[in-house]
Amino acid sequence: MKYIYMFSAICLISVLTFCAGEKETKKEIVSNPLVSKCLSENAIFNEDSVKYVKSIASDLQKDESKKYFLRALDLLINKQRANESVKLFHESMMYFPDDRSYYFLTQAYISLKDVENASKANDMAMRFGYDNYHELVFNDALISALKFDTANCLDQLNEAVYMGFLNKDKIVNEKNFDFIRDDERYISLMVNTFNDDEKLKSLLFKRFINSLPELNLPYSESIDSVKNHNYNFYINYDFASFIPGMEDGRFSRDVTNEYMYVGKLNLENHSYALIYKTFFAIADTLNPLKTYVITYDSLGTVIDNEMIGCFCSPTNSQAYIVNKDKTIETTSYNYKWKNDPIEKGYAGNQIESFETEKASVIQLDVSGKINRETVVKNIQSSSKKDG
Numbered sequence: 033m034k035y036i037y038m039f040s041a042i043c044l045i046s047v048l049t050f051c052a053g054e055k056e057t058k059k060e061i062v063s064n065p066l067v068s069k070c071l072s073e074n075a076i077f078n079e080d081s082v083k084y085v086k087s088i089a090s091d092l093q094k095d096e097s098k099k100y101f102l103r104a105l106d107l108l109i110n111k112q113r114a115n116e117s118v119k120l121f122h123e124s125m126m127y128f129p130d131d132r133s134y135y136f137l138t139q140a141y142i143s144l145k146d147v148e149n150a151s152k153a154n155d156m157a158m159r160f161g162y163d164n165y166h167e168l169v170f171n172d173a174l175i176s177a178l179k180f181d182t183a184n185c186l187d188q189l190n191e192a193v194y195m196g197f198l199n200k201d202k203i204v205n206e207k208n209f210d211f212i213r214d215d216e217r218y219i220s221l222m223v224n225t226f227n228d229d230e231k232l233k234s235l236l237f238k239r240f241i242n243s244l245p246e247l248n249l250p251y252s253e254s255i256d257s258v259k260n261h262n263y264n265f266y267i268n269y270d271f272a273s274f275i276p277g278m279e280d281g282r283f284s285r286d287v288t289n290e291y292m293y294v295g296k297l298n299l300e301n302h303s304y305a306l307i308y309k310t311f312f313a314i315a316d317t318l319n320p321l322k323t324y325v326i327t328y329d330s331l332g333t334v335i336d337n338e339m340i341g342c343f344c345s346p347t348n349s350q351a352y353i354v355n356k357d358k359t360i361e362t363t364s365y366n367y368k369w370k371n372d373p374i375e376k377g378y379a380g381n382q383i384e385s386f387e388t389e390k391a392s393v394i395q396l397d398v399s400g401k402i403n404r405e406t407v408v409k410n411i412q413s414s415s416k417k418d419g
Contacts, residue, residue, distance in 0.1 A: 061099050061100060061120075063096065064092070064096055067095075067096045067127065069126040070088070070093055070126065070127060070128065071126045071129060072126070073126060076125045076126065076129060076156075077152045077153075077156060079156070079159060082129045082156065082160065085128070086128075086129060086160070089127075093127045093128050094127070094130075096128075097124045097125070097128035097130065097133075098124070099124075100120045100121070100124035101120075101124040101130065101132070101133055104117040104118075104119075104121045104124060104133075104136070105117070105136060107120065108136060108140050112143075114139075114141075114143035114144050115140075115144060117140045118137065118140050118144070121133050121136065121137040125137075129156075131156075131157050131160040131161055132157075134154070134156040134157035134160065135153075135157040135162050135167065135168070138150050138153040138154040138157060138168075138171050142171065142174050142175065142178065142208075147175055147179055150171070150175050150178070151175055154168055154171045154172060154175065165195055166192050166196040166197040167192075167197065169188055169197070170188075170189070170192040170197045170202075172188040173185050173186075173188035173189040173192055173209075174206070174208055176188055177206075177208040177211070182211070182215065185209070186212060186215065186217045186218060186221075189203070189209075189218070189221060190217070190221055193221060198225070200222075200225075200226045203222070216236070216239055216270055219232050219235055219239075220236055220270035220271065220273075223236050224270075224273045227273060230331060233331065233332055234330070234331040234332060236270075236273075236332070237274060237328070237331060237332025238332075240274055241306075241332075244293055244296040244306065245293075245295050245296070246295060246296055246297070246298065247294070247295035247297055247307065247354065249297075249354055249358075250353060250355050250356055252351075252352070252353040253294075253323070253351055253352055253353075254351055255349055255365055258323070258341050258349050258350065258351055259321050259343035259349070261290075261292050261309055263292075265293050265294070266290065266291065266292055267291040267293055267308065273332075274328070274334070275291055275308065275326070276326070276334065277289065277310070278310075289310045289312055290311055291308060291309070292308060292310075293306065293307070294307040294308060295307055297354075297358065297396065299397075299398055299399075299400055301398055301399060302329070302330035303327060303328060303329050303330065303398070303399060303400035304327065304400070305325055305327045305328075305358075305396050305400070306325070306326050306327075306328070307323065307324070308323070309322065310322055310324070320342075320343065320344060321343045322339055322341070323340055323352065324338065324339050325337070325338055325340050325360060325394075325396070325402070327396065327400035335399070335400035335401060335402075336400065336401055338394055338404070340352040340360050340362050341362060346369070346373040346374070346378075347366060347369070348364065348366055348367070349364075349365050349367070350362050350364045350365070351363050357395075358395065358396040359394065359395050360393070360394050361391045361393050362392050362393075362394075363388060363390075363391045364388070365386050365387070365388055366386060366387045366389070367383045368386065368387075370382050392404075
């Protein structure tokens with residue numbers, strides 16, 4: 033009896049094994065012999081051939097194409113068998129070259145590190161209107177990564193994010209990007225786009241603050257020079273998250289404000305102060321320009337911010353002095369023109385007189401906080417003190 037049970041068990045296992053094998057074979061595609069292919073395999077990257085086929089393909093050919101496409105997608109996404117998926121994507125395109133097939137074929141070639149064919153497939157997806165353009169640009173970034181082309185990889189990654197690719201996990205977990213992790217532009221992109229990573233932000237801030245020159249005190253900017261700005265001192269947009277308002281223009285295609293550094297001050301407790309200028313770049317004449325002092329903690333979080341000087345308008349300017357005790361004195365000048373410059377312009381016009389307002393004083397304390405107070409002091413007395 034024991035042997036009968038054993039024999040029955042063996043038969044049952046054999047039947048189950050056969051059924052399991054039969055179930056797997058049902059996944060194999062049965063092509064319809066009545067439906068012809070539209071393209072040869074050599075023509076799937078030929079733009080003219082594909083364009084023609086897309087205009088004449090029948091519904092039956094599109095349906096046949098879909099069978100191969102879905103099986104290829106399963107192999108690529110669910111089974112991680114990219115090499116096998118490529119063959120079926122090709123087969124699908126020979127019946128009907130759909131833009132989605134080109135997009136996923138690109139991903140299959142990227143998985144296989146086939147740079148040449150990945151570039152061809154992604155280009156075809158772009159030419160034939162794949163909906164999510166930012167995903168195609170992200171593919172371009174991956175292709176550049178396979179070539180270890182740092183500059184193009186970062187350019188395309190930035191472009192992909194600008195166009196709407198906001199899948200942080202996919203960027204962070206993509207091993208092909210490992211070679212750019214320490215690059216300043218990569219860190220900047222991650223901080224400015226996904227600014228919830230304090231470790232990345234602190235690293236970027238350290239690079240930012242170390243790139244700035246330290247001011248020798250006392251430092252002054254006279255009324256004759258408040259409207260000046262040095263184009264060599266532009267603040268790189270990689271550091272936009274540390275300048276209020278600058279991050280709003282990081283991905284803007286319009287020219288608005290420009291930002292330039294003056295210098296930094298090292299405060300105590302690992303806090304810092306930066307003096308910077310911003311001017312409205314598209315003004316017709318005499319661009320409005322403002323100078324600010326901004327303070328940070330050691331991680332780059334803004335503590336405080338205050339305007340200390342400006343060429344605010346043709347009728348008002350503010351000069352400032354930064355003293356050794358880290359007090360900052362600001363004096364405002366109001367100009368009286370021969371003719372109103374806004375109405376009459378500047379040609380043949382001139383300043384006839386000006387008035388000086390009482391200076392205001394702020395104090396940068398050791399924690400980075402700005403203490404504000406008003407004092408009765410004119411610019412002459414403050415200059416005498418510093419002299």
